[in-house]
Amino acid sequence: MDNESKKQQMFNNMKRKKKEVKIVRRIVSVIALIALIAIGIGGYSGYKYVNTALQPVDPNAKGEIAIEIPMGSGVTSISKILEKNGVVKNAQIFKYYAKFKNESQFQAGNYQLTKAMTLDEIIESLKTGKVYHEPVFTMTVPEGLTLEQIAAVVAKNTDFTAEQFMDKVTDATYIESLIGEYPNLLTEDIYNENIRHTLEGYLYPATYPFYEEKPSLATIIETMLGTMDDIVAEYRVVMGEKEMTVHELLTFASLLEEEATAQTDRETIASVFYNRLSIDMPLQTDPTVLYSLGSHKDRVLYEDLEVDNPYNTYKNKGLPPGPIAGTGKVSIEAALNPSQTDYFYFLADKEGINHFAKTYDEHLANIEQYLR
Template identity: 40%
Template sequence: MSKQHPEEETFKEKIMNSLNNPDPRIAAEPLDNSEKENIMSKNTNQSDQTESVGSRRSSKSASSKKEPKVSKTAKKEESLNDPTDVKKRKAMKNREDRIVNKIVTVVVISLLLIGGILGFSAYRYVSSSLKPLDPDSSKQVEVEIPSGSSNKRIGEILEDNKVIKSGMVFNYFTKFNNLTGFQAGNYHFSPDMTLDEISKTLQQGGIGSAGVDAKLTIPEGFDIDQIGDAIAKSTKIKKSEFIDLMEDQSFFDELHKQYPELLDSAAKAENVRYRLEGYLFPATYDYFKGTSLKEIVTQMVDKTNSVMTPYFEEIKQKNMSVQEVLTLASLVEKEGVKEDDRKNIAQVFFNRLDAGMPLQSDISILYALGEHKEVVSIKETQVDSPYNLYTNSGYGPGPFNSPSEASIEAVMEPKSNNYYYFVADIKTGEVYFAQTYEEHMVLVEKYVNN
């Protein structure tokens, strides 16, 4: 039996003592032999595991020292510097550029082709619409044109009755050729008629309507006073009766309820001579015996409402009122004849309003004076009246006459310019525009004073 070292014996005794006398905080009873063996076995396993972990760590450490790692950045730089990779990237980029260029070229060519096809189709459509619907058909088609119908509405009626191909083209045809004065009534048209022939027939009047006793024509640019004369001439209604009705506030209130969007701004206007000035649309109306004056006037207001309705939303977007639009249109009606002139004149008025300048239209002076003449004197431009747009800025109380649809359109779609002055040649009617007062006075001396 080998001899044990004293220190080893002491160490074993300590272990046995600890097993026989456990910490009272952990267990209250001493452990039996089997439990002691389990604990000893666990201690041995933990020691072995510790050594194993330590060996793995040392092994890992050793292997990490064998070969240094190369970073991703370094590999990327090495790849970028590789001549072979650079050539590949350039080739790939060039191929992508070629593909993009081909796609752009195809798209542009496709758009040009589509645009060309649409343009050619539109040209063919308009060209064919200007020609007779059927040159080989002289079949008579009876068409009724209601009283107060606009050119646009007449075009729609003719298209619906298979007389023309396009009502829209007919409407623009009449505008471009400044064709007005179409009369209501019954007509006999045929598909082989040209737009010009149809227009002349409409101006001459139809075969008549049953029970129509007279045609009441209100020319474009007529004011309330002149409309009263026209009514008295065509009917048995006295002018004084008409003027009394124009001053009847209760009658205006009735119309206001019937046409609120049209007459709202007229109802709010101050210092007006007649609230319905500018709202009696110029057209030819059928007059029947027994028709009341109120019915005639209501028909005129209804026609104005039908013309203005498409513009109501745009008027709001422009921060204008119907009263202001019709006021400018009534000035444009008297100041210009040609469509292009009217659009330029409308823009001149807008330019002056934006600059805080008075409109200075002679039409306002003539209305304030209650006269109809061509020349206004300097003294007359000082007349004391809210309608005097020489001494008063802004739009004034309201319209000065009943403007045509062409003048209304000129105000809604003016031609952009930088002019602040214009003057018309009294003999030819040609209108000349100027940016400065000095330029304007030269034109006045040349075309008016001389």
């Protein structure tokens, strides 16, 4: 092949490739345009939906609607009450709007609201209420209780049995509906196959007032669940900074709840756990052994430490599969803001006072001094 022929062939090849590139670019441009249109439609639809939900339900409505906000209600439960009574279009959007505006100090009381009210007008109204009557009864759920222990508290304060309570909090269909109601609290993490009870650690411990003589089990459960949802929402920013999920937070906090004998110890115990996790050292915390055994004991024996169970942190590294008890705000805050220490060991003496150590030899010395 002479030089002229070679040049012609190269020219033809370049021309063909240039044409192919042009076709590919056109295809890519069309695909990109379609994608942008789809995103635009989706974004516009989402914007339109949210914007609509932020508007009054019916700007021309005249009639007033009687709304009762029970004492102790959080933003989550209030949002549901407003949606149920047709005063707001979407409970979730009202809740997020109130939190965005940093509005949470709502008052229990009787309200006369209308469908023509804006969200800001509703919020202002909810801040002026007065307690309108005493609760029919109150129920105190202490920190550090398992679901089965909470069931006993419910049975003591209501006509429901502990078995009925446990059947409700372990019902798969009911739990699935709760995930839809509390998507920021209940995630797929609760479906870990090693978790004993799906909602363990998710019912916030507190004293709850009830304004009806016989509230349903769903009312009782969702009152506690809604409170936990509101509590956890306060720490979203810190959780994001620490790259910590809700499930990890409640699991970690539950260990502190069970281990701490004094409020001031929680941050230091948290530092011990974080220090151990940082070097892949087992947490070796006795409450997880007791949870593995499914029974309370005054003293954990060496043979107990060998129980083959995912929750046993003597046998398994890292956090257990899920929370081992209900945790209060103090333990949640300690889990997010631990002390900065070099401790890797601690023990509680016979008076319940904790003693910390940096090395195993120091820990053995503490055992000899405080437990022998």
